[in-house]
Amino acid sequence: MTDELPVTKPADTSVPVHPLLAERWSPRALDPTAEIGDDALRALFEAARWAPSWGNTQPARYLVGRRGEETFTRIHAALSRGNSGWAQSAAVLLVGVARVVDEDGEKLPYAEYGMALATQNLVLQAVAEGLVAHQMAGFDRDVVRSGFGVPAEYQPMVAVAIGGQALSHEELPDRLREKELAPRTRKPLSELVFAERWGRSPF
Structure with a gap:
């Protein structure tokens, strides 16, 4: 079996969708020499900043570091063992943090949803910049909170590895190599979208 990876891994959609959506995927084989310039890095967070949020509350915050910083x-030290091995090759690691309590001490509505929208914007901007991004739930939130002094009204939600895609998967263990080469799959629309009554799909 060759150790070369597909240059792209477009989604197999039932109708065409925008290339940014079709080409977005979450590789683990990252180029350890790739770097992200200042303008490209700033563009990621500008994209996140302009995401919609409930009442324009803008709950998303980010911790970010480049490789070597x-x-x-x-x-990286806060990542789970399953993520830390491959994520060390990322050009940038970040943690998305959501403000979940407002200035009055009340729960901020839809904070997690706003965080997700902002991070999706960020990831799609990464694709537009010719980069790849892999979002991770596997990290120690308490380590992030204590290590960076995250205030109590904020909740670390997601870690993201961003960089250039490697052309080879030889550095990955077998179980991750299989995932890297496997086709992308999703449930069909008939299981996701309903009309008239639950379970009856218009597609």
């Missing part, structure tokens, strides 16, 4: 090292 202390912040990168500290975020």
Whole structure:
């Protein structure tokens, strides 16, 4: 079996969708030499900043570090064992943090939803910049909170590895190599979208 990876892995959609959506996927084989320039990095967070949010409350915040920086090292140390091996090759590691309590001490409505929208914007901007991004739930939120002094009204939600895609999967263990080469799949629309009554699909 060749160790070369597909250059792209477009989604197999029932009708055409925008290339940014079709080409977005979450590789683990990252180029350890790839770098992200200042303008491209700033563009990721500008994209996140302009995501919609409930009442324009803008709950998304980010911790970010480039490979070789202390912040990168500290975020990497908080990743689960399953993520830390491959994520060390990322050009950038970040943690998305949601403000979940407002200035009056009340729960901020839809904070997690706003965080998700902002991060999706960020990931799609990464695709537009010719980069790849892999979002991760596997990290220690308490380590991030204590290590970076995250206030109590904020909740670390997601870690993201961003960089250039590697052309080879030889550095990955077998179980991850199989995932890297497997086709992308999703449930059919008939299981996801309903009309007239639950379970009756218009598609």
